[in-house]
Amino acid sequence: DSGVTQTPKHLITATGQRVTLRCSPRSGDLSVYWYQQSLDQGLQFLIHYYNGEERAKGNILERFSAQQFPDLHSELNLSSLELGDSALYFCASSGTVNTEAFFGQGTRLTVV
């Protein structure tokens, strides 16, 4: 158990819908990262938050957004969903600069 909790584990939704994925980082970790894992793109970095502030953006679509709340949990919002958004979405957290990232179990999103 990495200490990073993601909910829900599975999500099935229709095209055009909006979903919210939730992540609780390890106790004390201020950084939260979101990654998308798909068969064709592999593991891709989406966005990084540190103590409530956005720090870096990767290959994140404009239809996707994220935030980190004062209690440090984070949410990834995916809207106007398309079939191609079906993927495994991972959250990871880390502490200080020179520490490794620990990953949650992921949320498997299926868009039908």
Place this chain on the structure above:
Amino acid sequence: AQSVTQPDIHITVSEGASLELRCNYSYGATPYLFWYVQSPGQGLQLLLKYFSGDTLVQGIKGFEAEFKRSQSSFNLRKPSVHWSDAAEYFCAARGSGAGSYQLTFGKGTKLSVIP
């Protein structure tokens, strides 16, 4: 552009045999390097990491990796593979400077183990 390459998509070894998974990186400066393992339906578990210092690093589950600057490589090894090692293995890197904390992953190597 920064990149991580895992040349082998799929490797099959017999139980008890040795294992080496290859990883090459392309970064401006020596990055921090990691190996993660993903079992089916599971998340990513950190096996080991290299930040600096001793170029041979030990990890969990009997794995080790060697950093070779001259070859831009960080290969993962295990002297004797167990059936439970069957999984997908990802090499990852991140910059060592400020503001570069996100990981760049290789495409992964799937390991099958023959009993």
